[in-house]
Amino acid sequence: MTQKRREAAIATLPDVSREYITSTADDLEKKREELSVLPDPKWVYSAASEFKKQGNFSPCGEPRTIHLLPRGDIGRPGKEVVPAALRVLHHQPAVFDLDKPNDEGQRRAALANWISHPENAFFWRSIVNRVWHYHFGKGLVDTPNDFGKMGSEPTHPELLDWLAVAFRENGGSLKWLHKLIVTSAAYRQVSTGNENNAKIDAGNRYLWRMNRMRLDAESVRDAILCVSGKMDFTMGGPGYDLFGFIDDHSPHYLYRELDVDNPKTHRRTIYRFIVRSVPDPLMECLDCADPSQNVPVRNQTLTPLQSLALLNNPFTVRMSEHLAA
Numbered sequence: 217m218t219q220k221r222r223e224a225a226i227a228t229l230p231d232v233s234r235e236y237i238t239s240t241a242d243d244l245e246k247k248r249e250e251l252s253v254l255p256d257p258k259w260v261y262s263a264a265s266e267f268k269k270q271g272n273f274s275p276c277g278e279p280r281t282i283h284l285l286p287r288g289d290i291g292r293p294g295k296e297v298v299p300a301a302l303r304v305l306h307h308q309p310a311v312f313d314l315d316k317p318n319d320e321g322q323r324r325a326a327l328a329n330w331i332s333h334p335e336n337a338f339f340w341r342s343i344v345n346r347v348w349h350y351h352f353g354k355g356l357v358d359t360p361n362d363f364g365k366m367g368s369e370p371t372h373p374e375l376l377d378w379l380a381v382a383f384r385e386n387g388g389s390l391k392w393l394h395k396l397i398v399t400s401a402a403y404r405q406v407s408t409g410n411e412n413n414a415k416i417d418a419g420n421r422y423l424w425r426m427n428r429m430r431l432d433a434e435s436v437r438d439a440i441l442c443v444s445g446k447m448d449f450t451m452g453g454p455g456y457d458l459f460g461f462i463d464d465h466s467p468h469y470l471y472r473e474l475d476v477d478n479p480k481t482h483r484r485t486i487y488r489f490i491v492r493s494v495p496d497p498l499m500e501c502l503d504c505a506d507p508s509q510n511v512p513v514r515n516q517t518l519t520p521l522q523s524l525a526l527l528n529n530p531f532t533v534r535m536s537e538h539l540a541a
Contacts, residue, residue, distance in 0.1 A: 258454055278318050279318060279323070281296060282296070283296055284297060298311060298312070298317060299311075299312045299317060299323045299326065299327075300312060301327065301330045301331075305336065305338070307333050307337075308333050308336075312327075312330070314326060334384055337380065340381070340383055340388075341357075341376055341377070342360070343380075343383065343388075343390075343393075344376065344379040344380050344383050345357050345360055345370075345376060347393055347397065348379070348397065351394075351397050351398065351403060352402075352403070352423070352426075352427055356370045356371055356372050356373075356375060357369070357370045357376070358421075359512070359513075360512045360513065361510070361512035371421045372422075379393075379396075382396070402423050402426075403426070405424075405425050405426040406425065407425055407426040407427065408425060409425065410424065410425065430516070432502075432503070432504070432514065433485075433498075433499045433502035433503060434484075434485035434499070435485075437498070437499070437531075438484055438485055440531070441535065443535075444535035444536070444538040445538060446479075446482045446535065446538055447482060448479060448482045449483075449484070450483055453487075455487045455488055456480045456481050456487060456489065457481075457488075457489050458471065458474055458481060458488050458489070458496055459473065459474055459491070459494075459496075460472075460473025460474065469491050469494040471497055472530075474530070476530050476531045476534045477534065485499075490507045491507075492507045492508040495507065497525070498525055498529050498531065501519075501521050501522055501525045502522060503515055503516055503517055
């Protein structure tokens, strides 16, 4: 329908109908204007199995068939290997019974269900031990990535088992687990030392006091933003860059080019974009974990570089100026 015919048709309508159509058209125009200023939507590859190939990002497709290779000889493929888990754990059958064995989604779902099965004790113990580690600075098992023979034995095995069962019976609620730990008598202890106790347990493995813990690298940056009054508490959404980027033959990540007054960079540090090959100098100096490696427990060092970085880094200098203003 052309514009003239549309206007002629509307003119024949009752006044109430014409007013309704006009107001609706105005509302639609306002919505279009609001939508026009929104940024382009972001691709989320982690949640999409079918999408148009872009550079190195492409759909996973159908997994290739895997065979046992006698003596490692790829020219003599042996028995076909089907999707399965570890046979050493008996809480569920190790071999997955899948309707479509080549469906990537079914494979991943089967593995996730096997890992998180209510009878998989390692799963529940591992989670509660890691949460305990972050609250106390050290887990009940102080090798959070290794519960096997090469790992440490738990200092309080009965407590670890009780926490794992209670966590499972409460629906795996991390909120419930955090609340239980931070309201416990062990967590609410003072960190004051005791000479007699220190002679027996200098490392405080039996929790006769609260451990003294310093802020990690991300928390130091967040604390600086908070005291300067510049912290943006917006949650979720895309991350942000703490560097200038130049794509000149090979990518260059220039942390010295960061505009520290850019409000987009004033969100919590957990939302920053991490370049595994080029770590952030400030975060690295403050013992942030190497993003290219699996680091279950962070190192804690005390070096002159940390003091110099906090005194001279453009970010800390600028936030100090905001605090003093």
